[in-house]
Amino acid sequence: MIALKDILVVAPMLVLLVASLIPVMIKVFNSNREPAPFVTIAYSILGLVAAGFLTASMSGVKQTAFSDALVLDGMGVWGTYLVLGSAAFAIMMAYDHVDTYKRLFSEKCFLMMGSVIGTLTLLLSNDLIVTFLGIETMSLCIYILIAMSREEVLSKEASFKYFVLGSFASAIFLYGIAMIYGTVGSTQIPAITAKVGELLTNKNHLFYFGIGMLILGFAFKVSIFPFHFWTPDVYQGSPTPITAFMATAVKTATFIAMLRVFQSTGYQAEPKLMSALSWLAVMTMTVGNTAAILQKNFKRVLAYSSVAHSGYIMIGLIAAAFGDNYDSAAIIVLFYLFSYSIMTLGSFALIGILEKKVGVGLNVDDLKGLAKKHPVLAAALTVILFSLAGVPPTLGFFGKFSLFGVAIEQDLYWLAFWGVLNSVVSVYYYLRPVVVIYMTESDETSDELVATGGLAKATLVFTAALTVIIGLASSPLLEMVRAAVLNRH
Amino acid sequence: MASSKAEFLFAILILAPLLGFLANGLRWKSKNYMLAGSIATAAAGTSFIAALAIVMRLFGEGAPKAVTADFFQWISIAGLEVPVSFVIDHISALMVLVVTGVGTLIHLFSIGYMSHDERPTKYFAYLNLFLFNMLLLILGENLVLMFVGWEGVGLCSYLLIGFWFTDKEKAAAGMKAFVTNRIGDAGFLLGMFMLFVTFGSLGFSEIISKVAGLAAETGWTGPITLAALFLFVGATGKSAQIPLYVWLPDAMAGPTPVSALIHAATMVTAGVYMIVRLSPLFILAPNAMMVIAIIGAATAVLAATIGLTQFDIKKVLAYSTVSQLGYMFLACGVGAFGAAMFHLVTHAFFKALMFLGSGSVIHGMHEEQDIRKMGGLAKYMPLTYLTFFVGWIAIIGLPPFAGFFSKDEILWFAFSSPHGSVWLWLAGFVGAACTAFYMTRLMALTFWGKPRFDEHHTHPHEAGPSMTIPLVVLAILSAVGGFMGIPHVIGEILPGHPGNWLEHWLHGFIAVPAGETHGSAVMEWILMGLSVSIAGLSAITAYFFYVKEPSVVERVKNRMGRLHTLVYNKYFVDEIYFAKIIDPIVNGSKALWAFVDVNFIDRATFVAGDLVKGIGSTARTLQSGNLQQYALFIALGVVGFLAFLFELRASLGKLLMQAFGG
Amino acid sequence: MSLSLNDILFYFLAGVAVLSALGVILQSNPIYCALSLALTMVSVAGLFASLSAWFVAGVQLIVYAGAVLVLFVMVLMLFDTKAEKRAFSKGIVSGFFKIASAAMIFAIAGGAASMSGDARFSKLTGIASATQSTKDLADLLFKKYLFSFEAMGALLLFIAIGAVALSRIQGGTHAD
């Protein structure tokens, strides 16, 4: 039955739920009048912070809850930090655009927190059905959030595309769960990972089918080729804070959920699975990077870059699932997720600062003259872009370094090689904004560049500083991640 | 063994010109030609005196075989020791005296010659710098040091040829000289490397002591043969032999004293000097010797024939120089290193004399160099005429002037040496005939006959003493210089039976070819007679042609039209070089640039980039915005992934059958 | 091969389900599609029942055939759509691929199903009665799946508020 420890595990979620409900309640009891955005956001942030503290208080814990439906371990704690952090930044960015969000702002925050709860559920799930629920909660809230944007055409289109494809992928995912349930007899992840080897060795076709569908269902959420097609469109059409949240928190949680599923040496029984996933990883990197080169819209560039990064992270996942050393791979995946999230938040923060109109975003060429008008922003963005490109001594470099390291440790030379080639390609488009910012003659003053949003600016500068600082001293972070991953149930 | 005093003297000897260079070089804008010239001449003179002081030590009983001076270790790496040390032995003694002596005279001459120039100080600085480098070349105890001087003189030659650089032609001539020399230098380097790889040392004495016991190589690819050939390539560059002689005639673009000093008396003989220095090595490579001899003979004849038709007074002398250098190489090639040295010295005297004489003429004629516009200058410039006359006799080889002795010795060795042959002699003989002819022609057109210039406008005049004194001194040397090497057959009939002093002096320092000499004293007399008489005959013919019956020249010219065109245009060697070597290289380089860099490497980069962009645009095409298409890709992805997992290609049929049959 | 009653029931319901599903995707009038879907739902409920999943069958009828489909129909009425001129997407090639990929999914899933293990249900003599199974299910839901159940509730709350909010947003970027 429900014990205190169960409540403790879900305490962050409860706190979030309460914190998100308060503004809505205020609204309800205040005859449907919108509370001040500041109040709304304060509750949300408070909730996030409180959730963070609650999580921190459980950092040493490793336990399951609710009849093994949830598991709280280091990986979960670490992921929770990331998700909460991303959510906090996203909400702060939304606050910067409060004039465009003013109506229904409390609902928006509420839904945002809803998706955070869903994300946390996904993150902590120890049961595929909980995973599914988490994904759905997260996604459904996000669909609505996207559609609630003031922007007419693009956001509706983005929302609907995401919705249809997401539901489609959910069905696939669910089909996979059904097959796994049928073959394993349970949907609990530990039960599944325990039987993976046996089922794969026996060539249980249903299980093959199930695990394949399951992975592909996950793959949709983290935009692995060929399930990535929604990504650029949806990222572009969504309000930037939502995009930032999707690109960081959702991805982080999904990847961690995948890590949980992949936590078994049994996968080594089927090398074909590995080569199939490797192909997907390679294709993802390639498609993401090459398509990004041709983009004009900065948000689309980042969307494709996010696709490409999923490809890189896949390398780590493959190493975790099919290598000899799950721990080291998982550590690196988490580390990479962290670095990726930091950089992505920073870059989306810049878009949030500069974009004229939600959804339309800004083109790379619009950045012309940024160095003159907002030198600090320009510098911060440049740092982040170099970090994304993997130039040392930034966080991005150490992320890539450790990721390729894991690949080589597990003898995944081809993946590492492709990763490197793709990194080179990526340099091209990451540096294009830098070229525009610094190297084009800014004779024509671009009055367009109106920077709004103090919090987003702070976010940008903060993340930029973080990339450099952690890049220079990555050891403590790495140690933290290591401790987190090793603290596993 | 070298006392500190020797080092002191060496320091003076070598540093004096350097100091002169610095003194003039640092005030290079000055137009005070007298001061500059004085400094430079004093520097050269100091060198000469120091050289003399050192050379004096070699004389007398119990005198050392060589005076050496070590200064410091220049480079020293793992077995490669390159000390800065100098040596004056019996070979370099000759050379150093010639260089500093003749050099001083030419410096002196230059004071007058350059008096009207805009940048005399610079000129004298260069001249001193040249002297410094030349001394390094001569005195260096190892090949590296010699190479330093070797390149250094090339550089100075470049600077001095292009001294009047505003003229594109002259600048081009300088560059041509340097580059051609560089080709030779590359050979020199390779030769050096070959020697180092073979003997592990680059010191002359060490190499010579190491080759001492070795047997002669018979093939073409032995290390010594290769080294010798490489070094000879270096020599052909510096000493203007086939195929690298082309720079020397063009080098006449420089001021005339420079031509006298660098391009006649000293620098161009460096190749000969180097071979003589390494004669124990060369003698072990008979095939290389043969090459040297043939090249030398060929150059002697070829250059002489070109000389027959030239009208530029300096060009004639230049080709003559090339030809005479050919004689020296012929001598080296047949193993007559002593004869080569002998000719080197006498040639330095008379050719410097003639160049200075021509300089005097040009100076007097207000920079006119075309001998067709001269004539009858004897009466205007008697002293110049007189000294030039001495030089003329010396070069065409009439006894008892210097040229006779040295050239005849070479011809004799070409015939009699174990390495010699009658063909080599014949080549030398023909060359001698041509030499006599073109030199007489030069005399005739310049000094004899009627003036062909406008006497009202041009007033040829004798120059001042600074220019005439060197002429006189050199004329004397040209006249008597030959007596240092009187052939035995002549010495025997002379009172007091003077021996061949030079041969004695060089004995033990140069290699002597092993094997039997052919020919006898009678033969030597006969050949001597032949060469003297052919020289005389040629001279008389030329005199007849150009003074008595100038019309004959035209007739001969017309009769042999094509041949004349060919020779007059220097066998079109320059043109051929340009068309067949230089242009192809330049065009080839452009093509390389265009094809390799631009069209291949960069293109490859672009193609790679385009490929990436192609993939990207394909990905973008797929990104059609159509939701259902995305869903299709998802479905296809699922299908593909699962099909791969199930190895569907192999088991598709089975699977379907069971699916429907089950 | 003799067919038991159960078999006949299965084949009948399956036939209805497939045919009505075909109706969903082939009818050009969305209302007919919705009605076909309702039929599918019902036959699926029947199938659940044939598998002794009584409670689920009931829920299927109530939630799906009842609530969800009514929702669909209502929205369709709201839209007031008629039979569409072009009910299907264009493109022969992509159409081929679409159908082919669906067929392949079927082939793989079906193949995998047919190739794996025993085709029949284990011959247990007894299966819990409807009441018992419902009880068991309730037990499961409120004990083992408590978290999921609660999360579900939260989800519905989010969706409810979200859907309301969505309906309240007003068009026009510059309207506010």
Added chain:
Amino acid sequence: MLLSLIVFLPLLFALVLAILPKESWIRPAAFGFALIQFAVSLLLFKSFDPATPAVQLAEFFPWVPALGISYLLGIDGISFWLVLLTTFLLPVVVLGSWTAVDKKSRAFHCALFALQTAMLGSFVALDLVLFYVFFELSLVPMYFIIGIWGGQRRVYATMKFFLYTMVGSLLMLLGIIYLMFTARDTLGYMTANVLELYKLKVPFVAGEFLNPQSLLFFVFSLAFAIKVPMFPVHTWLPDAHVEAPTPGSVVLAGVMLKMGTYGFLRFVIPLFPEAAEHYAWVFLFLGAVGIVYGALVAMVQPDMKKLVAYSSVSHMGYVVLGLFAMNSYGVTGAIYQMLNHGVSTGALFLLVGMIYERTHSREIERYGGLAKVMPIYTILFFIVTLSSIAVPMTNGFVGEFLILLGGFQANKAFGSLAVVGVVLGAVYMLWMFKRVFFGEAGPLVKDEHHPLHDVGVREFVVMVPLVILIFWMGLMPEPFLKYTKASVEHFVANKDAYQLTILESPVETGKLTAAAVADQKEKK
């Protein structure tokens, strides 16, 4: 701490420059800082013992102990002069770019000083990852220097520069990682410490291409070959040079290219001795081809700067030839040539920059007769030309001579091919010299509206130290060679099993790394 001081002082200066209140203070301050930096680096003479091949002045502390990455600095005879060259060139560059860089001078000098840190760091880093960090980091300021202050096609050039280098270095990163794991498997602990990695015997199979050592060798080589740049991956260089501002070119040619050759010497050959030995001919050949090819192509360039850029290709070909001769002469010559190239090509770029500032053209055809108008400039240019074509008594000769000697000793055919470069070098330089300085005055020179002034005092002062070095290094190579001798001898003598120790090591770095790892394991 001396090395850290030398490495990070410029970064500190860059920060100071970034916050200097007045724009007009920047240049003098930068110049002063550069001089201070140079003076500090001269302290090395006091602390450095040339008699030993061991690594000196080592500094160590673990950086990312989990991965065996440490902050390990050290200097030996191989890097000694490169460090000094780097610090020496900075004041020259700052002074030389006094007027050349007219916009955003603050940012420019910050970039320059940051670049300095990166370059110095890569010369003294003895940890592969640390080296890689500095190696890559150096790209960033240079990327901006070319991209912001460059010429017309600067963006193309800088992207090309960045991408080319990135391709190689990222592949090298894989190699580094592989080596670190090999260390883990053979030594028992993961480390990127080069001194430890030297102990590895990476498996090598002579006949086959696909063996770890050969692959690693080529991966590392590619990275450094691009940086050098060796034929046929050199095409980024001419573009980068042509577009870069003068100081950028000077630093690029003067120091950055050396990072490639230094990498060969420090990492490639000692880490993969068998493969290096086995495939040395490839590099001898490419070096020789590079010499000739660079010279031939330089010859036909219409643009002065491009000509100098291609001459760099040629000159760096010599360095590669010398390195892969793998004998004392070749290696010494290569190190010497690196310095020479830094001095003389740097000087050439400065000179070309000076004339470019006056006429805004580098087209050779439009010059001519410059010697008459700008005599001092001509003399300076001529001296540098001499150095560039390796006329004896200039620095170029010593280096080239040793390299060619070494190259010839190692491989007669390629050595002889390389000697052709001696001729061609003279051809392209002198031809250019002739066309620019001699002959009739060209359109730019006789342009009466813009009379050309001879070099000013500042420009003269910039050139003087370079000219002095040209002769000093040419006439007295021994004092310079003294510092490299022990290291080179050690290198050549032990090239099959190269090891380096730390002189009077304050810490046993290997053990410390191991201890850190053990500690990690315990925690686990």
Added chain:
Amino acid sequence: MPTSAVVVDSISSVGLNHYLILSAILFSLGVVGVLMRRNIIVILMSIELMLNAVNIAFVAFSRSLQNMDGQAMVFFVMTIAAAEAAVGLALATTIFKKFREVNIRYFEHLKG
């Protein structure tokens, strides 16, 4: 509570596979619907169809495995399906308000 056990016909030839294949058929039909139909409401219906197919599989497995977990899942899936339908229809309504049309081909602004 007395249990009236339903006796399973021992000679029944219909088993798990049949249900799974049926589920596969329905799922594929749903896929076809999603891929082919232009009306967004019908697409939503097709998705419902797919979820139903999955439900059949769940229940069949539950029956086969003799455990009730499958049915619990079906319960959740149904709820989710309902939620999805609600959100989807809400979205469709919003879109309809804007475009007065529910054709999928309107959604091609975001591409490339």
